[in-house]
Amino acid sequence: MREISKEEFKKSIIENVKNQYRRTIDEATPQQIFQAVSYAIKDVIIDDWIATQKQFDETGAKKVYYLSMEFLMGRALGNNIINLGAKKAVKEALEELGFDLNAIEDQEPDPALGNGGLGRLAACFLDSLATLGYPAYGCGIRYHYGMFKQKIQDGYQVEVPDEWLKNGYPFELRRPEYATEVKFGGYVKTEWDGERNHFVQEGYQSVLAVPYDMPIVGYGNNVVNTLRIWDAQPIDTFSLSAFDKGDYQKAVEQENLAKNLVEVLYPNDNHYAGKELRLKQQYFFISASLQVALKKFKETNDDIHKLPEKIVFQMNDTHPTVAVAELMRLLLDQEGLNWDEAWGITTKCCAYTNHTIMAEALEKWPIELFSRLLPRVYQIVEEINRRFLIEVQNKYPNNYEKVKKMAIIFDGQVKMAHLAIVAGYSVNGVAKLHTEILKNQELKDFYEMMPEKFNNKTNGITQRRFLLHGNPLLADWITEQIGDEWITDLPHLAKLKVYVDDPKFQQEFMNIKYQNKLRLAKYIKEHNGIDVDPRSIFDVQVKRLHEYKRQLLNILHVMYLYNQLKDNPNMDMVPRTFIFGAKAAAGYQIAKKTIKLINSVADVINNDKSINGKLKVVFIEDYRVSNAELIFAAADVSEQISTASKEASGTGNMKFMLNGALTLGTMDGANVEIVEEVGKENAFIFGLSADEVINYENNGGYNPEEIFNTDQDIRRVLMQLINGYYSPQDPELFRDIYNSLLNTKNSAKADTYFILKDFRSYAEAQRRVEAAYRDENWWARAAMLNTASAGKFSSDRTIEEYVRDIWHLEKIHVDDDDVKAL
Ligand SMILES: *Cc1c(COP(=O)(O)O)cnc(C)c1O
DSSP: OOOOOHHHHHHHHHHHHHHHHSOOTTTOOHHHHHHHHHHHHHHHHHHHHHHHHHHHHHHTOOEEEEEOSOEEOOOSHHHHHHHTTOHHHHHHHHHHTTOOHHHHHTTSOOOEESOSHHHHHHHHHHHHHHHHTOOEEEEEEOOSBOSOEEEEETTEEEEEOOOTTTTOOTTOEEOGGGOEEEEESSEEEEEEOSSSEEEEEESOEEEEEEEEEEEEEOSSSOOEEEEEEEEEEESSSSOHHHHHTTOHHHHHHHHHHHHHHTSBOOOOSSOOOOOHHHHHHHHHHHHHHHHHHHHHHHHHOSOGGGHHHHEEEEEESSTTTHHHHHHHHIIIIITOOOHHHHHHHHHHHEEEEOOOOOGGGOOEEEHHHHHHHOHHHHHHHHHHHHHHHHHHHHHSTTOHHHHHHHOSEETTEEEHHHHHHHHOSEEEESSHHHHHHIIIIITHHHHHHOGGGEEEOOOOBOHIIIIIITOHHHHHHHHHHHOSGGGTOGGGGGGGGGGTTOHHHHHHHHHHHHHHHHHHHHHHHHHHOOOOOTTSEEEEEESOOOGGGTHHHHHHHHHHHHHHHHHOTTOOOOOEEEEEEOOOOTTOHHHHHHHHHHHHHHHHHHTOGGGTTSEEEEEOSSOOHHHHHHHHHHOSEEEEOOOTTSOSOOSHHHHHHHTTOEEEEOSOTTHHHHHHHHOGGGSEEOSOOHHHHHHHHHTTOOOHHHHHHHOHHHHHHHHTTTSSSSOTTOTTTTHHHHHHHOOTTOGGGSOTTOHHHHHHHHHHHHHHHHHHHHSHHHHHHHHHHHHHTGGGGBHHHHHHHHIIIIIOOOOOOOOHHHHHTO
């Protein structure tokens, strides 16, 4: 790692302030200082970036293109400083100039180009790829407005546009030299040249895709990879020629297309909305990414058949799946290959990651829309489907059920998951349980026909952001005890296990937790105006708001606890702070109502003096990567309470574990593997198993009314949803939530997420949490064991598995001399 000179860095900041803003350092605003510091950091990064790209070219190394509609990056400045090994120098330089690094970092907007877990996974993967030295590009979209900012007004979520580009983003680099045309609509003309057909798209509209590159800095290795996000620009801005030809209308339409295309990120997590603009976004960034990838390949390779030796496209969910047809199109129509050659290459270049089995999340585009927007691509999908169905019929003669279930195009729709599976050479799930459900239930037919494609890659998270950056006190303490190898080799944390029974280490560990709880309490005081007791149990559920994640189970249990306290104010109880953070998709009514319920319950409980502050409920506004870092560090209890079988993996669960929180969860997603690592006795597991849930589902659900009729405590809580207990002005306010649990007209459709079914088991697990917390030594030991056992959940491990089983990349090395030689 190269040394960064403090003095040079100071000079660089001062120069930047002067050149950019014509100000001296003491006249500059905090935002201007942030910009100046970021440009100074970017200056350092650029040399490594160039040297890395030189290594790519010289070695001709194979690259992975990670195709994703979402990259939930979080702030870059702090992370880049750490990965450059410049924290000490920068911190001191800033202090000498009279600034606090944390305050400067707080000036950066969170680039929130993603919804939740899927987008954050992509960001963690980029960090790991760079740190491990693998050649990689992230390919995505430069949304002008990322994930909306959430305001809470009168307890309701209000969505506010996220203007992250307002002040200019210092870490991006516009690359007009790679601008590429992307075409939509029109029709396909077939031209016979005496030897073969040529397919030409005519009457189309097009936009110019312009890439912006962001550096992805590896930790301490001089490697800088690239996240390339595409912006759209009109191709023919009212050029006179278009005007003269009477194409005024078309010029206006193209201008509008470019304007709308990359305007906003769709705020749905795990939900398919079927919007035309969304399909346009998908094709836009895929076509641009693939065109440039092929062009780059051809600069140094003369045989297109060797493409699979140099390039792999990893599709993050089905959102980028149009890539397989676009690659076919480029190979057939541009490179002039025949079908079999093109198919041979495509099926060696594309791999697919499945993120969900939930029906409402599966992408199925109406043929009408798909073929109108992408006429040539649709022809190719039809041909892929035709050939695939012949294979199905050969394997299963006279079995129309198989055709129905497996067809790519069926019933007027294009099924993107089927296309991804058929054209990809790898299909991976994201946790062991999830992959087993894929193989044995959801994708059983495909698994039986092509078992060799299926594999598991349990998700991971980067410890550089979620421990080293987010929890510096714990990071430093760990390094003091066992050295710093854990930063690039997380399983080293297991060395902490020898200390878990030592009271001195237990106390130090829990004291750091306490300091982090103070830090979060301060944030809560500033943002919510609520005083929370840092000695209370910090019981946290932060994640997207979704029925399957069951924030409702959590808040119903809070209501139940509050009832107990009201009945018995002297009840002996460890004080508890229930912390929530969650954005709901803007159109997801029941989810938004759940946010209102949490805030209404919080209002009543937090203002009830009679319970002596034993219970507090906090809803943290605008949950995002930057406040997530504070929250994980301060958590005692990690709520991972999804309906078993619904959460493919979860990654929040891993961040909590790494920071020494104990999991309260169902046997779902990666919780299963967390418990495998830390031991069931150091977590609190409850509820139906995935098999039990699936069994109920296959047999028409269960009857929640039985529980309502027989369990007084549950009935009381449910009645409080409709008797105005938490909404005196509008007793009907939470009727829809009540109905979702107990729709008396159709009990099979009631409580489809098994909230009442799991309630008693959850309440009992919560009692175990409380009992365990009373034993300080036990809790400290278990918390330390959680951190010490988190080694498996580094995204470094996940990436090494992708490389070994799917991508087959070689590491590159960028020496200090390579950088100096520039
Ligand atoms: C990790 C993370 C998520 C995913 O959380 P889950 O609990 O796995 O759903 C979502 N949002 C942010 C900001 C995250 O950091």
